[in-house]
Amino acid sequence: MLLLALAGCLDAGAGYVEIKAFPGFALPLYLDTVKLGDVKNGTAVLRQEVGHSRLQLERNGQFFVLCEFEVKKNRIITLSLTIADRLPRCEVRK
Numbered sequence: 001m002l003l004l005a006l007a008g009c010l011d012a013g014a015g016y017v018e019i020k021a022f023p024g025f026a027l028p029l030y031l032d033t034v035k036l037g038d039v040k041n042g043t044a045v046l047r048q049e050v051g052h053s054r055l056q057l058e059r060n061g062q063f064f065v066l067c068e069f070e071v072k073k074n075r076i077i078t079l080s081l082t083i084a085d086r087l088p089r090c091e092v093r094k
Helices: 002-010
Strands: 014-020 029-031 043-049 051-059 062-071 076-084 087-093
Touching (some): 014 062, 062 087
Parallel strands (some): 014 076
Antiparallel strands (some): 014 043, 029 051, 051 062, 076 087
């Protein structure tokens, strides 16, 4: 019984990342090192391990960090992607 209680404490769990992009956003996105599929209808919700993460953009074989954020257990964090001066921007909302 003690082992079950200890295993429950060691489980870091997972949270959720909601990505909102403007319609027609077609640049390849990566959540940490995992390439994301198309953001359908401008929204995607992903399950992510608890801890520090980052949303990256790939362009010409190089990766650019759009934003860094902390994923917390059983919580949703929203990332809104916009374009400002022809550059993609990311806003983090908890």
